Amino acid sequence: MIRNQRCRTGWWSVLAVAAILAAFVQPEALSGQGYPEWTPTAPGSPNIEVISHLPLGPRLGVADIELEQELSRPYAYVSRMQYGDDGPKGMDIIDLSDERNPEVIYRWRIENQELHQRTGGMDVKYFKMDDRYYVVQSVQFGQGGPNSDMGAVVLDVTGLPDASTVEEVARIYAPETPGGFHNIFIYKHSNGGTYLFTTVSGPGANVYDLRRVVEGDADNALVANVPVPESAEGTGATRGYHDFYLGWHPDTGTDRFYGGGTGGYYVYDVTDLDNPEILVTLTGINGVRYGHTFTPSPDGRYVVAETEYQFAPLRIFDLQPALDGEVTNVSRPISGWTADWQNLVHNHEIRWPYVFVSGYLDGLQVFTLMDPYKPTTVAYYQTYIGSPNVDRTPQFQGAFGVDVRNEDGLIVISDMSTGFWAFRMDGFQGWDGTNWGMPNVSSVQDWDADEMPSPERWKE
Amino acid sequence: MWTLLALLALGPAEERPAIAPVDLDATVFATCSAVAEPPAYYAISLVPTRQVVGTGRATGLAQMTFDRSPFGVELAADGSYRTTLAVEVAHLPSIDDHEFVAWATTPSIDRIARIGTLDEDGATTGPVEWNKFLVVITLEPVGYSEETSWSGPVILRGMSRSGRMHTMAGHGPFEQLECRTFGY
Numbered sequence: 291m292i293r294n295q296r297c298r299t300g301w302w303s304v305l306a307v308a309a310i311l312a313a314f315v316q317p318e319a320l321s322g323q324g325y326p327e328w329t330p331t332a333p334g335s336p337n338i339e340v341i342s343h344l345p346l347g348p349r350l351g352v353a354d355i356e357l358e359q360e361l362s363r364p365y366a367y368v369s370r371m372q373y374g375d376d377g378p379k380g381m382d383i384i385d386l387s388d389e390r391n392p393e394v395i396y397r398w399r400i401e402n403q404e405l406h407q408r409t410g411g412m413d414v415k416y417f418k419m420d421d422r423y424y425v426v427q428s429v430q431f432g433q434g435g436p437n438s439d440m441g442a443v444v445l446d447v448t449g450l451p452d453a454s455t456v457e458e459v460a461r462i463y464a465p466e467t468p469g470g471f472h473n474i475f476i477y478k479h480s481n482g483g484t485y486l487f488t489t490v491s492g493p494g495a496n497v498y499d500l501r502r503v504v505e506g507d508a509d510n511a512l513v514a515n516v517p518v519p520e521s522a523e524g525t526g527a528t529r530g531y532h533d534f535y536l537g538w539h540p541d542t543g544t545d546r547f548y549g550g551g552t553g554g555y556y557v558y559d560v561t562d563l564d565n566p567e568i569l570v571t572l573t574g575i576n577g578v579r580y581g582h583t584f585t586p587s588p589d590g591r592y593v594v595a596e597t598e599y600q601f602a603p604l605r606i607f608d609l610q611p612a613l614d615g616e617v618t619n620v621s622r623p624i625s626g627w628t629a630d631w632q633n634l635v636h637n638h639e640i641r642w643p644y645v646f647v648s649g650y651l652d653g654l655q656v657f658t659l660m661d662p663y664k665p666t667t668v669a670y671y672q673t674y675i676g677s678p679n680v681d682r683t684p685q686f687q688g689a690f691g692v693d694v695r696n697e698d699g700l701i702v703i704s705d706m707s708t709g710f711w712a713f714r715m716d717g718f719q720g721w722d723g724t725n726w727g728m729p730n731v732s733s734v735q736d737w738d739a740d741e742m743p744s745p746e747r748w749k750e
Numbered sequence: 751m752w753t754l755l756a757l758l759a760l761g762p763a764e765e766r767p768a769i770a771p772v773d774l775d776a777t778v779f780a781t782c783s784a785v786a787e788p789p790a791y792y793a794i795s796l797v798p799t800r801q802v803v804g805t806g807r808a809t810g811l812a813q814m815t816f817d818r819s820p821f822g823v824e825l826a827a828d829g830s831y832r833t834t835l836a837v838e839v840a841h842l843p844s845i846d847d848h849e850f851v852a853w854a855t856t857p858s859i860d861r862i863a864r865i866g867t868l869d870e871d872g873a874t875t876g877p878v879e880w881n882k883f884l885v886v887i888t889l890e891p892v893g894y895s896e897e898t899s900w901s902g903p904v905i906l907r908g909m910s911r912s913g914r915m916h917t918m919a920g921h922g923p924f925e926q927l928e929c930r931t932f933g934y
């Protein structure tokens with residue numbers, strides 16, 4: 291639906307974005323180059339160093355990426371999908387022990403992959419439990435072939451780099467909502483549990499207790515659901531999330547869920563998983579019918595919101611009025627950013643004040659939210675030098691996923707066609723939120739911590 | 751009464767339609783049985799997987815013919831249609847000590863039936879008794895006679911027309927989401 295929407299509403303989207311810029315965003319608040327500054331012979335900004343590049347196979351054969359955070363475990367996990375005519379369906383494990391010479395050391399593939407319909411591996415996340423390391427690879431298989439009710443596979447990767455020790459420990463199925471999990475997020479909850487949040491083809495996000503999964507009780511691991519509120523864009527069962535993020539909110543001592551989906555974006559308090567409480571809605575936003583990736587600043591005040599159609603910028607919202615109880619819905623962005631207005635930027639990782647973006651046709655992009663009203667591009671590297679697709683949705687090409695290693699600032703990109711990339715950015719040698727006057731909260735989970743970050747830890 | 755009889759008697763006998771002898775073969779089977787020609791609607795395109803060098807140019811078609819019975823379409827014991835699958839594949843290379851074998855399998859691959867080994871013209875024919883199924887052409891060692899599953903790489907694949915039908919599970923009644931709702 292969204293895909294078709296993009297195809298048929300291109301100029302509608304232009305008008306919608308123009309309306310936002312003209313009516314709601316201060317003229318100086320939209321940043322971005324307007325035109326790509328890269329050229330085929332100078333694909334990156336001078337402050338970006340290419341550490342390595344590893345092609346992985348046919349065009350349009352790569353999806354998302356996850357980087358383990360401990361320096362002693364230099365492994366990247368790359369989802370493998372078939373969005374083009376060819377490509378595997380599964381996940382690659384890349385060893386970065388010699389980060390200038392990365393090597394694929396393990397390939398997980400769904401059995402009989404040629405007979406599985408649709409794309410295959412989409413999103414990938416890792417977690418640590420009881421001193422063992424696991425990877426969850428989300429999958430999407432269509433009906434008419436096998437495993438259309440399969441959502442994810444869980445691998446025990448504790449024994450890496452010895453690839454012979456990788457073991458499949460579980461598969462998670464969602465037969466009530468065929469079509470698999472498009473996006474996933476693994477969150478270490480303040481209740482001590484580790485939970486897998488998944489998109490499904492239904493009006494909410496499924497929540498799985500990963501302890502039950504790894505202990506062999508995957509069939510009973512579904513413990514909660516975070517609903518998508520009804521909106522003008524969707525009621526009944528025609529609702530869904532596309533992507534989400536979970537983070538600890540030190541100011542209030544709550545676990546928060548930030549989801550993009552039907553109607554816009556939603557913030558929930560999920561401290562009590564049995565009773566998710568809606569805190570803020572972002573609906574009625576000009577140009578937004580369906581939210582995509584949605585990521586907060588470490589303190590939860592600002593959010594970066596993506597929509598998935600050509601010409602769409604990333605929109606920046608200030609949630610403070612809602613967090614203060616003045617309003618319940620926020621519909622006006624305070625600023626916007628894009629790399630090239632003719633394209634579309636995709637996933638992002640916030641390491642305040644930096645936002646690391648996998649910008650589809652624009653490759654790796656980095657901008658700063660030091661002044662949230664004036665997001666400013668600080669670095670880029672074009673991982674995909676080529677034309678938009680002519681056989682698929684034109685903008686779904688190039689840099690798909692991005693991740694950042696907090697310990698040392700290594701940046702990785704999964705490009706749909708050119709494969710795996712690793713970078714370093716001058717002056718970015720790692721990230722700890724407390725160094726920026728923020729909680730040390732990002733998509734990275736502290737698996738070994740006994741307690742959640744407190745406000746005192748970052749306001750001293 | 752007499753008037754009525756007189757009118758009936760005066761009616762022109764030559765305008766009454768003649769009742770022809772019943773030809774069961776021509777009438778009952780023609781109206782109640784499936785046609786013998788494979789319906790184009792149910793033809794299954796076979797797509798190369800390009801898993802083996804030299805097979806990327808292969809093209810193929812599997813045509814379904816619904817088997818006939820005195821009662822119309824023939825059914826298997828479980829109520830599924832009995833069909834005959836005629837597979838034809840072109841542009842396959844000749845690979846030493848190997849041959850191509852056609853299979854049918856249910857969507858979940860829990861049941862597999864061997865259709866047959868492709869002859870020198872790339873053709874074979876065999877029965878299928880499932881409503882939804884996949885057609886698979888694999889490369890096997892010459893003489894591979896296993897009936898329950900393939901062992902070699904999948905060279906071409908295809909999906910029966912009914913396999914395209916999707917359950918609405920996960921959605922409310924009359925509320926349909928397209929397959930690619932969630933984009934990428």
